[in-house]
Amino acid sequence: MNNEMRGRVTRDGIRIYEPGDFAGMHAAGQVAARILDDIATHVFPGQTTGAIDDKITEMVEAAGAKSATIGYKGYQHASCISVNHVVCHGIPGSKTLKDGDILNIDVTVIVDGWFGDTSRMYVAGKLPRKAERLIQVTHDALFKGIEAVRPGNTFGDIGHAIQTYVEAHRMSVVRDFCGHGLGRVFHAPPNVLHYSRPDTGAVLEEGMFFTIEPMVNLGRPETKTLADGWTAVTRDKSLSAQFEHSVGVTADGVEIFTLSPAGKFHPTYT
Numbered sequence: 127m128n129n130e131m132r133g134r135v136t137r138d139g140i141r142i143y144e145p146g147d148f149a150g151m152h153a154a155g156q157v158a159a160r161i162l163d164d165i166a167t168h169v170f171p172g173q174t175t176g177a178i179d180d181k182i183t184e185m186v187e188a189a190g191a192k193s194a195t196i197g198y199k200g201y202q203h204a205s206c207i208s209v210n211h212v213v214c215h216g217i218p219g220s221k222t223l224k225d226g227d228i229l230n231i232d233v234t235v236i237v238d239g240w241f242g243d244t245s246r247m248y249v250a251g252k253l254p255r256k257a258e259r260l261i262q263v264t265h266d267a268l269f270k271g272i273e274a275v276r277p278g279n280t281f282g283d284i285g286h287a288i289q290t291y292v293e294a295h296r297m298s299v300v301r302d303f304c305g306h307g308l309g310r311v312f313h314a315p316p317n318v319l320h321y322s323r324p325d326t327g328a329v330l331e332e333g334m335f336f337t338i339e340p341m342v343n344l345g346r347p348e349t350k351t352l353a354d355g356w357t358a359v360t361r362d363k364s365l366s367a368q369f370e371h372s373v374g375v376t377a378d379g380v381e382i383f384t385l386s387p388a389g390k391f392h393p394t395y396t
Contacts, residue, residue: 154242155383285322
């Protein structure tokens with residue numbers, strides 16, 4: 127039996143992976159996380175998002191990994207770089223970062239057939255107070271969601287934990303995009319919503335692998351996708367932030383595959 131066929135699939139279409147598969151996900155997740163650690167020094171005022179992506183492409187190749195995004199549905203970059211009011215899927219290019227810009231960098235790599243998917247926030251220059259508060263709430267909301275991951279809970283519990291935390295801080299959760307299952311494929315069931323009611327959705331089981339990646343806006347939650355077919359922005363032009371981890375459900379909780387080896391997951395690590 128090959129690796130793609132190992133485990134079983136629930137009635138919701140969610141693959142249950144075997145205990146030995148955690149090592150493959152951890153290895154892929156750590157390659158992606160190290161790349162995001164190392165790219166931090168390349169984020170500064172005057173830098174272009176295209177130059178950041180070029181460096182990420184080099185890092186992926188140096189790690190002996192493969193980019194999951196180059197060639198995916200026609201996309202041609204090793205990262206998505208979303209600046210200020212761009213919610214997600216920002217295309218790297220000639221845009222020059224200014225002092226105070228905030229940006230999410232999202233990287234997915236393939237290592238020995240396993241997908242490691244993670245994103246985090248960065249700041250070019252000095253972090254504005256308003257943006258700092260948004261980033262902190264988004265970061266903490268991700269971990270509120272992760273804390274809800276354990277066998278017997280539901281995917282609705284994850285979304286509810288994130289939504290209630292964000293809205294208590296008078297910010298909004300984006301509803302147009304969600305987390306997803308992954309493993310030996312980039313995207314698979316389930317859709318991991320970042321808003322929901324508790325005790326709803328599929329029940330979490332040991333061996334499920336998926337991402338949690340809340341997008342939080344300072345203003346309203348609505349988004350629109352630009353003419354390029356990728357770039358999603360806030361409709362009201364308010365700032366947006368996102369953090370993403372890939373996780374696996376263990377016998378008694380959760381393993382985060384994409385933890386930062388250098389402790390740089392939050393942009394104020396220095």
